[in-house]
Amino acid sequence: MQPLKYKTMTAYRQPLLFLVFVGVVCLCAACNREGFPERAVIATVNGEKIYLDEFEKRLTVQKKTFFPQGAPESPDKRELLEEEILESMITEKIVLQRARTLRLSVSNTELERKLLELSKDYGENFFDLLAAQNVRYEEWREELRKEMLFDKLVDADVNASIRVSEDEARDAYEENPAFCKTEARVRAAQIVVRDPDRAKEVQARLTKGEAFEQVATEMSIGPEAAQGGDLGLVARRTMPDPLDRILFTLPAGKISPIVRSDYGYHIVKVTEKLPGRMRDFPECRNDLMADIRARKEDAAFNVWLNDLKVRAVVKKDRQVLRAKERN
Secondary structure (H helix, E strand, C coil): CCCCCCCCCCHHHHHHHCCCCCCCCCCCCCECCCCCECCCEEEEECCEEEEHHHHHHHHHHHHHHHCCCCCCCCHHHHHHHHHHHHHHHHHHHHHHHHHHHCCCCCCHHHHHHHHHHHHHHHHHHHHHHHHHCCCCHHHHHHHHHHHHHHHHHHHHHCHHHCCCCHHHHHHHHHHCHHHHEECCEEEEEEEEECCHHHHHHHHHHHHCCCCHHHHHHHHCCCCCHHHCCEEEEEECCCCCHHHHHHHCCCCCCCECCCEEECCEEEEEEEEEEECCEECCHHHHHHHHHHHHHHHHHHHHHHHHHHHHHHHCCEEECHHHHHHHHHC
């Protein structure tokens, strides 16, 4: 069972959404002459403000990861973290401004459809998993909307112009035929439960001859339970280590003993074993073209984002942050 997540950006996009889950906003103490809180500004991007309280909110959450409990918080490391967070907020602002220029948005209907897909993946555990990660649903929902908007923008402004030819794919095949070698895979299903007593109950039912799919549907807490525990085709090193090891040593048609992992107690069944093999060009063509497209998209994305940054008018006011630290 995978931890709660939604589709995230690839590694080169990570600085844009440096933080996904945010905490509670704390307003600055300063007040204007009407008596309302006056929010300090740490930067402007094309005239649009980034407020100190928003920055501090992200800093507070990220410090828990950047400085593990008990680790010293050196000034140099703190400054590095602050700079990364501020740059990510500036980049995010630049990109959202570009989306507005192109009049792109994510409708409530699109967002609700995506939320429904995600909640189905995790079933009844969806809101429990959010709560366990100390995440407010409303904030998580808006961050998801932001990421969907980012993906829509990149598709329209970058990826739509990418083209890959048949000749490029054939050249790639001749230059790197190993790309088209498939790894050994197994078709498997699993039942995962939280405690060993429950696992023994599952094992007893299977030993009596009950169908694996039926027991999985009734007792597994994994997101694949609704499909009878079916994991589909699994390659090496895609499952936690104890499961990975047993999946590739268990004979087809056999059911494993109870296996413990960080996610709980598992019982797996291997239904088919597929050895690795070389694929010819026609069979591998689509994968080759997808790989070439992905690399082109990565390169085009970097050029596109750098161009947006160069053209943006950004003003930082680090003195605001330093004054806050002195207080």
